[in-house]
Amino acid sequence: GCQSGTDGDAGSRSRPAAVDAKRLANADAEPQNWLTHGGTYAEERFSPLAAINADTVGQLGLAWSYDLDTDRGQEATPIIVDGVLYTSTAWSKVVALDAATGRLIWSYDPEVPGRKAYDGCCDVVNRGVAVWKGKVYLGAFDGRLIALDAATGKPVWSVMTVDTKQPYTITGAPRVVKGKVLIGNGGAELGVRGYVSAYDADTGKLAWRFYTAPNPKGEPDGAASDAIFKTRAAATWGRDGAWKQTGGGGTVWDAIVYDQDLDQVLIGTGNGSPWNRRIRSGDTGDNLFLSSIVALDPETGAYRWHYQETPGESWDFTATQPIILADLDIDGQPRKVLLHAPKNGYFYVIDRKTGVPVSIDNFVPVNWADGYDPKTWRPIERPEARYELNGGDWEAMPSAFGAHNWHPMAYSPKTGLVYIPAQLMPFGYADEKNFRFVPGRWNLGSASTRNFGPRDKAGMKALKAASKGRVIAWDPKARRARFTIEHDGPGYGGLLATAGNLIFQGTPDGRFVAYRADDGGRLWSFDAQNGIIAGAVSFEIAGEQYIAVMAGLGGAYGISSPFSPVAYKRPNGRVLAFKLGGKARLPADDRTPIPARPPAEQWPAATVAQGEILYAANCGFCHGPSTFSNGVLPDLRRSPALADKATWHAVLVDGVLEDRGMIRFSQWLKPAEMEAIRAYVGHQARTLAAEEKAPAAP
């Protein structure tokens, strides 16, 4: 049954988003709602609703759709409270919709400056809001934590959670724990010092902060992390090293979970800044608390325990991936464990009382380590993985893209399986000999020529063959996959599991698919006209079960991958809701192709070659490797600016597109270099124009 009342106030239920500690703690007793990011505090992403099930899913149809006003990546998990759906969108906007009809109740735009997009490693995404006692909480991309009135969408309070002089961003969803709003941040590719903060939910006053990397001046921060850095963590960092300039990283950009069984907060921490440990901190040292799970006291932020998954991180192996809490029988003993499948390719079952692993097994092929020593629980590293010490140019799998990234995994207590949206994507690492910290730019300390991307169609084909996606139905007790669903590429969406023996997953090429939860059989698919990468939710209104998901391709893989090319103006994102017998239709699909637009000018081969290198260093991560864009951000070969020198330079020198996220590059590039990039893109556009005029034989 439903929990009723807020602090004994029986009337509060009629207030929008009247969610209190009792309701959050018992969210599993309200399957009609989706009260918190992962469904419940345990973040299983499992719905006990079963009207939509393996037998009825064939009748599932669109109930409604809501068109958003942005075409950037949509990663949010909606929150559903008593018939209202609250969700965030790209650029940290929020909408409240009638969850039965999709009618807009209110919208809010924090007006994040467009140029702030440049500080983000991975698109201007936002993973969702939190609700508590009539307020909706949003972490905005520019670092603000904002409390909105759930009835009107009007701001109640707003605090800046970061130093705005540094390239911090917020993409993660806040969590409300015991009257405090917890929020982290990102930026470790550029150079920031990670931390998580707790703010009073009523007032926005800072309650505590825990840093995940040491104070660069060796001074106390007056923060919850001071004690453990003094006694233990600071000594794991080199006395000199680039961490003193970059902040060291360890950003808490996604997983923040409340373990109510043990009254502790569990955070997953990010990669080192720069990635390269030799440059960051010297040849040795674990660098606590990078790539770790850390348990904190929810009242004070005080350290309880940690487990470091990748000691001395050097590969962007974040441990920020979603954490699921479970009670498992292990060898006949009931254990309170957390389940984790981070970027580095290993699946961790960790005892929540002690932080000591129960088991660690690779869920994909791994080439950086040969498992873990079960006495010390440290990885048995392969020497070739230490590119920063051995002078190699090393291809890693899994890699910085992650064997599993932020896309939510789901756990069904019914099947006992964890559904991991896994991916296999290679990436190269090589020591950057002449590393120099450049504030505000990417500072990785790794510069592998392997990542230049495919130079031509044959290279694309090879990369495509090496890049795969997979749903892995992992049995955490048997420590093996029970089945896998193979995908033809990476970047597939998050997962929802339901009691109807179903799992749901979106695809980057625009489908929303249901599979049987116990054997992976494909049951149903919907053409969404747009990539779906977010995790879905389920809820019930007036006796009808719904499934809702955000559509909109983007995020790190979305902007940087050359696959699923889109040679037309991208559709805006949408919220989609499905029910049995749903008969709604999406608006007409009016995608019109955009042709290649090669300039008339011809440049010497040397200029084109210079442009290729400059493009790789400055443009490729957003506009596609070797200009092979998938169209999430403009395919420059199809850009009207390409053929017009004045416009090209107006964008790069004057910043005429700054409001859309394309900042000026005059601080880093000379006009002749900008022109060399135009020469290279022009060359690529000519090749494309020829290809599109004469389509390849099948």
Ligand SMILES: O=C(O)c1cc(C(=O)O)c2c(n1)C(=O)C(=O)c1cc(C(=O)O)[nH]c1-2
């Ligand atoms: O180190 C960081 O601070 C940081 C932040 C973020 C982010 O905030 O989105 C990502 C990453 N790293 C990252 O490594 C990564 O693969 C990634 C993918 C995505 C995404 O939304 O698709 N974000 C991030």
Ligand SMILES: [Ca+2]
């Ligand atoms: Ca990162």
